[in-house]
Amino acid sequence: MRVVVDTNVLLPAVLFEGSVAEKVMDLMVTRGDDRLASGDIIEELVRVLRRDFERLSEEEREDAAATAAEFVYIVVPVAVEHDTLRDKADLHVLGCVTAAKADILLTYDKDLLALDSWEGARILTPNQLLHELGTDQHL
Numbered sequence: 612m613r614v615v616v617d618t619n620v621l622l623p624a625v626l627f628e629g630s631v632a633e634k635v636m637d638l639m640v641t642r643g644d645d646r647l648a649s650g651d652i653i654e655e656l657v658r659v660l661r662r663d664f665e666r667l668s669e670e671e672r673e674d675a676a677a678t679a680a681e682f683v684y685i686v687v688p689v690a691v692e693h694d695t696l697r698d699k700a701d702l703h704v705l706g707c708v709t710a711a712k713a714d715i716l717l718t719y720d721k722d723l724l725a726l727d728s729w730e731g732a733r734i735l736t737p738n739q740l741l742h743e744l745g746t747d748q749h750l
Contacts, residue, residue, distance in 0.1 A: 612644040615686075615708045617718035618655045620737055621648065621679040626664070635717070635737040636682055638746060648683040649707040686711045693729075698722045708732045715740065 616624075616636070624632040639646050656679055660672040667675070688706030696702065701723055708716050713732040718724060723734055735743070 614715045615713045619719040625678045647711040651703040
């Protein structure tokens with residue numbers, strides 16, 4: 612399975628031990644699924660760490676970003692358009708899905724989730740993916 616992982620899933624996966632995001636990332640590693648992101652997604656993660664996690668030291672923020680980058684293979688996104696997407700800043704995520712030929716986009720972003728799918732990839736939350744894989748009984 613080829614899964615593009617959005618910033619808002621990578622962040623809790625590396626910062627919050629025991630989170631659903633961490634569990635789904637660990638499961639994907641165990642299963643051997645391709646975990647994909649773009650440089651833009653990693654850069655967004657770094658910006659969010661600096662902006663919203665001031666309580667962490669610079670070293671902790673760098674370690675979190677490095678761990679997130681190790682979880683994924685980097686894909687160069689393609690330019691895409693979507694007329695009804697409310698937040699055009701999310702286009703780079705859809706461009707990553709297109710370039711990766713992903714099966715799933717894993718996100719908590721409500722604007723992306725409202726699309727349900729993009730170019731053959733289903734758009735799911737970590738909870739939804741765990742449920743589909745039959746592993747949600749431990750959440």
